[in-house]
Amino acid sequence: MLLVITCTEDVTTNMLMPFLDGVNVFRFNINKWNEYIWDFSDKGFKVLSPDGNLLTSNNIKCVYLRKPLFLEDIDIPKEGCLDNWLRSEVECLWKDVYYDMAKRGKTILVHPRNGWRKHTQMTIAKKYFNVPEWHIIRGKIPEETLSGDWIIKSLTQEKIGKGKIFIAKKVDVTKLDPQYPWFLQRRIKADYDVTSLYVRGKIFSFQLDRSKLTYDDCRIETPLLKWEKCELSKDEEYAIEAFMRETGFEFGRFDFLRKGETLYFLELNPNGQWAWLDLEYKNGIFECIANEIKRVYKR
Known part of the structure; x- marks a missing residue:
């Protein structure tokens, strides 16, 4: 059985399912954890889904990590709260399941060892790509950032309050409070945004004409x-x-x-969204992902 660890709002998995013919799928939506029944013990584990599907330590064959997200924000006081403790317990348990399968070589495409984040990515990428000048700072604004145009970005997608996240935008560096951590990158007045999806040796590339954009961060306008x-x-x-x-x-x-x-390298998202690049099922991405899942599933 294929275990997909995700959440209820993962439309990509919904779209992928018809391509997984011959694959017995167990979907664990982490934001609905309290609708599942499970027992993990020294004898193995059993997990019963709300629709009656049974995952066990004997029938699990491989794991595909998608988007295990808790969709509702909670306020966490300094002293902690029950809801946050419950989420942490659930996350810890299912991470252990995922890591255990990884040790056995049973994870698909996204593996725990792939922990390279933006700092390391950009350092390595310099060997192979043009990389815009960047600084991750706190405590002092470097002299070299005071000339030219700079973009402010975020190292994570963590929400900064009221459900909002940082977007990439042009910034006046002199107005930044150096007591906060900042990720700055030299602004490139580019002609195109380019995104390339890599799937075990296969590359699918797409571009977006930036002359039609109003903002630096194309995510604001991509749906249009x-x-x-x-x-x-x-x-x-x-x-x-x-x-x-x-x-x-x-x-x-x-x-x-x-x-x-x-071509300038910005980043690699190790588990980036991809369904929006093939919404009409014409570019072969769904088939490619499904074939990779089947390959591992049938080993």
Whole structure:
């Protein structure tokens, strides 16, 4: 049985399911954890889903990590609260299940060892790509950031309050409070946003014309604009392959900027969303992901 660890709002998994013919799927929605019945013991485990599906330590074959998110915000006082404790307990348990399957080589595409975050990614990427100048600072504003245009970004997608997250935007560096941690990147006045989905040696690339954008962060306007398929050069695809070999990733979605003929690396999201690149099922992405799941499932 394939265990998919995710949440109820994961539309990508909903869209993927019809492609998983011949695969027995158990879906664990972490935000609905209290609708499942489970027993983990020295004799193994049994988990019963709300729809009567049974996952056991004997019938589990592999795990695909999607988006295990708690969708409702909670206020966590300094002294803690019961809701946060419950979430932490559930997360800890299901992470253990995931890590245990990883040790046995039974995770699909997204693996726990792939822990490289933006700082390390950008350092490694410099070997293979053009990378805009960047600084992650706190306590003092560096002199070199006081000239030219800079973008402020976030290292994580953690919410900063009232359900809001940081978006990438142009900033006046002199107005930043140095007592806070900041992630700054030199602003590239690019012609295109480029995103490339990598699936174990296969690369699917798309671009978005930035002349149609109002904001620096294309996520604000992406639902209103169309990403078009594009081709990378052989050297650019080789750079992606080399980066993935060094970091150990088998899957991920790259974010780039293109200015003229130059491609700039921004980041790799090791478990990035991808369904929005193939909403009409014409680009082969769903088939590619499904085939990879089946390959591991049938081993």
